Amino acid sequence: MxxxxxxxxxxxxxxxxxxxxxxxxxxxxxxxxxxxxxxxxxxxxxxxxxxxxxxxxxxxxxxxxxxxxxxxxxxxxxxxxxxxxxxxxxxxxxxxxxxESVDKEVSLLELQSEINKYLNTISPRNREIFTLSRLNGLKNKEVADKLCISIKTVEKNLSLIIKDLRAYLADRDLLSLSLLFILIS
Structure with a gap:
């Protein structure tokens, strides 16, 4: 087996x-x-x-x-x-x-993989908000307009998603909090 x-x-x-x-x-x-x-x-x-x-x-x-x-x-x-x-x-x-960059690249690939795993655990709406904002680079207003929701909803959900994502990644010892802040803030 x-x-x-x-x-x-x-x-x-x-x-x-x-x-x-x-x-x-x-x-x-x-x-x-x-x-x-x-x-x-x-x-x-x-x-x-x-x-x-x-x-x-x-x-x-x-x-x-x-x-x-x-x-x-x-x-x-x-x-x-x-x-x-x-x-x-x-x-x-x-x-x-x-x-010298091998370890950095491996860490970034692991980070990307873990972020994808995390995104698969959240609601489709929150995944869409995060993807539009953080991966596609849209501003909160653009995300709100595209999804027909309020800017406050986008801000609130993004804040919660990022907070949960940081905790998720910190549990996996992937990056220091300062590097994590730079990558996903």
Whole structure:
């Protein structure tokens, strides 16, 4: 039974992460087919090692780091084979700088995923208010006009939604309150 549970978690992780990881690898290697191969290799390796992996733990940062490492290894071998080093220093510097942003990107993806999970728990009307205001950037008056409700209703509901969302995310230790305030206030 545990094998079936691992397969379902693996399958869900694959569906949620595959396209994002391809785009991430593509940023480094600039070859979409090769990026697909790298991501598939990472998932294959994950599945091969499934006996030693805790599928209940967060695996997205592991996947991003693995894709990053394989992409960098590819670039390193590509440059070593061709012996063309013009501009390589700048490119390597950019890649090393990108490594620092891996954790940030993973955190933002986790944040986005958790916000989506939260939004699925609230009423359709409140989800629409939040989406129009925070994701589409409409002003409270525009939201009120679009939904045929009062501005006070929009303000009140947004205030409650954001308060609940902050508590929801704080329970998951995703971001400090100051960063959270910047992202969703």
């Amino acid at each position: 545990e094998g079936m549970t691992n397969w379902r978690v693996f399958e869900k992780l694959f569906i949620e992460s595959y396209s994002i990881l391809i785009a991430y690898s593509f940023r480094f290697i600039k070859d979409r087919e090769l990026a697909k191969d790298i991501v598939q290799d990472v998932f294959l390796e994950l599945w091969k090692n499934r006996q030693s992996i805790d599928f209940e733990s967060p695996l997205k940062s592991y996947l991003f780091k693995s894709v990053y490492n394989r992409s960098i290894n590819y670039l390193t071998s590509k440059y070593a084979e061709t012996s063309v080093f013009m501009g390589v220093d700048n490119e390597i510097e950019a890649i090393l700088h990108a490594e």
